Amino acid sequence: MPDKAARGVLLAILVAVWLTGCGGEGQRTLSIATGNTNGLYYPLGGGLASIWSRHVDGVNMKAETTAGSVTNLIQVAKGESEVGFTQADALAAALAGAGRFPEPMPLTSIGKLYPNVVHLVTLRSTGIESVQDLRGRRVSVGPPGSGNAVTAWNVLEAMGIGESDFTVRQLNYAQMSNGLKDGTLDAGFIAGGVGMPAVVEIAVSREMVLVPFTDDEIATIVRAEPAYSRFDMPPGVYRGVDEPVLTPTLWNLLVVSRSMDEGLAYDLTRTMLERRGDLENISSVASFITPASARDVGDFPIHPGARRYYDEVLGGEVPGSGGR
Template identity: 90%
Template sequence: MPEGAFNRAVRPALICIAAAASAVGCGGEGQRTLSIATGNTNGLYYPLGGGLASIWSRHVDGVNMKAETTAGSVTNLIQVAKGESEVGFTQADALAAALAGRGRFPEPMPLASLGKLYPNVVHLVTIRSTGIESVQDLRGRRVSVGPPGSGNAVTAWNVLEAMGIGESDFTVRQLNYAQMSNGLKDGTLDAGFIAGGLGMPAVVEIGVSRDMVLVPFSEDEIATIIRSEPAYSGFRVPPGVYRGVDQPVLTPTLWNLIVVHRAMEAGLAYDLTRTMLERREDLENISGVASFITPPSARDVGDFPLHAGARRYFDEVLEPAER
């Protein structure tokens, strides 16, 4: 990605603080008030984060957790590394950059994971009247890569760079999901990237009101993206999830993780991980993507560092062959 484009894509945005739910009010005596950095209100990070905040506040002794709306992964990683938030959601590609000290991150960030969550599907969305049928058709068009400070923007640029498309090849827009949806509907935008769980509300909304097209990637394009960014893989969006998507659509995907500062107390990291996994059915009531959050899947963080407290939990509940 061009350095200037990357810096614009991930410049921290202003952070708005929001309560997750009425259950996450002011902490009582002896309670610590902690925060989880999520995303904007049109994505999945925010409702899942609100649900987790409520679960942790009710079931972890001495913890009063609140959810924060943020610009997304990059902002979340910076806040957790600085101690401004105790917990944060992130995409795998942004976490890899943070740990390596690449791009927006001037040095390696002191982060560790509590576990893997669910896969993010890269939705390249357009309206049929634009005539856009492939990622190469984005040249010369008005395309949103996502808001500054978001993992969405990191993902969009990773995919575009792998496809040989630079910022000079199209008109760059940096819109949040609501702005992107409105732009597609009123014709001021030709296409946009939305990276999120299957059934993203923002994508559903576009499909309901317009003749939406989910732009497919070829097998060769997926292979090229994986060579450039090994954190990605291919995923076929099944028919029926979005209106107008009647055939499987191949697109890139990558996983989301939940992260904390490396120095978090092991006991707290253990309690947060245990409670999240034991109460995951509560999260499934918020979004079906929470069905991916099982102990074997959550433990499988690959080369990312797993916090010692989380490792202790997984060692207790998993057979050696599952670890």
Template identity: 35%
Template structure:
């Protein structure tokens, strides 16, 4: 499947800003929708590409493109600036954005959820040769905490703090790499471990596990979730990545997760929201042919608590009419 790609955005910085497309800007060819996704080694990007193709094929007068970004934080910044119309985002970053907290201090984003799609898993990845078996074992090591503008970085720093480490002092080096860059750095012996939050399986981690001479090691960290929730609110929960999800993964990985949502600005017209939701919901099997995580987009997952941020009124009405309880 060919995935449309218009430009690379990192750390929330907009490249070639005049060419970016807002949610409903009219053109000679019709309306255009820009979808902010993530890095190419994750799940947001291929799913966003599949969704863009679905929209372009099946919504009359509409074409959609995907933007490669650093991830949730950058996506929310772009949405706040009105430079994209639809975003993939983790709930924790979305909550901060709506409240104007942390990286959004003084600049709240009028984001509204339209769908809870699937779970993002915090994956802490290393190889057996590093000797790392826990988060505290990373002290003095070279680690990557995720790309700038990503929710991976937000979640990784919270996890590191909960484990009693100081990200500014306790690592030999702290890099800010994408998952694909991190995998390559580990294979080249330039990095000891990395954090990445995504659906499973993640292509970059699969690549690492399948590399000759490499024994992948997924680090358990579910023991820190309660401490993080106590400080940052009930947006995180424990799950397990089953053994065998990645080549060479011999044991279950007990880890911390967060929900993902599709979000738009609060001022997106109701009819646009309804059309997008109807197409996405009815086309979820098409999306699943691109990545299996789309099968975790379910009616019972449409819960107000899981969304974390307010629903767009049209989305709330759509889900109620579809039979979701929301509460």
């Protein structure tokens, strides 16, 4: 090959490699930490990744499967992921340096999403009718590193139930479903939005029961964990659940690092809210994601870029702007 032609080929290869690495001028490949494929974090995260990649200049966002909230918070704090889904209780622990977090994490929110409902799932054949009936049984709290496990233990400890009171299983949703079906598990906690696919699947194939909480039990949980509130699961969401079921709930949020560029945080927040109709095509829980609801993060810190967007569309002081 002539030297001139060789130089031309080499230049073309170098340009192609540069474009691939950059994804175009200023293009950055970022990631959003979600959850396992049987929950709602993953499909919603995939939807957000697609929206941001198409509508935020210079961003190529990818959704990644994870164990859930605890893992997501750690990854975002370490810079291994740029955005992460989390439950409010896990975020509170991360900011305080409590529980699974040995020190406070440098995290902030860009918005509140939708309520996470505590599904305490069993089968009619187990005879479990209350939370206290879990004593002496085989119960899944969720996989290690998940917000599901954080929630399950928060609820159980508030009820005075500890590890020694039952046989602890740490299963993901698919494993929990299989355990209920084959009789190797008596009950399990699934924390997620209304219409959780994993719960739908169990209800379709077995005579499923959502274990109800009492008013006093909800009050006890809220006193112990103020991030929680009461929720009446409406009838008809799951096969066989024909009456409202009282259960605890808490909210999910999107978190980023405190060091995220303000302009990027602004663009992510703005695009998520402007294109939220696309997310409703994935799950009805996305109907909760409105500008007013998203900015209502309570005492949690909110990123300055997100705060700027909410100021523009809503005006007034943004809750959480002072930090925790």
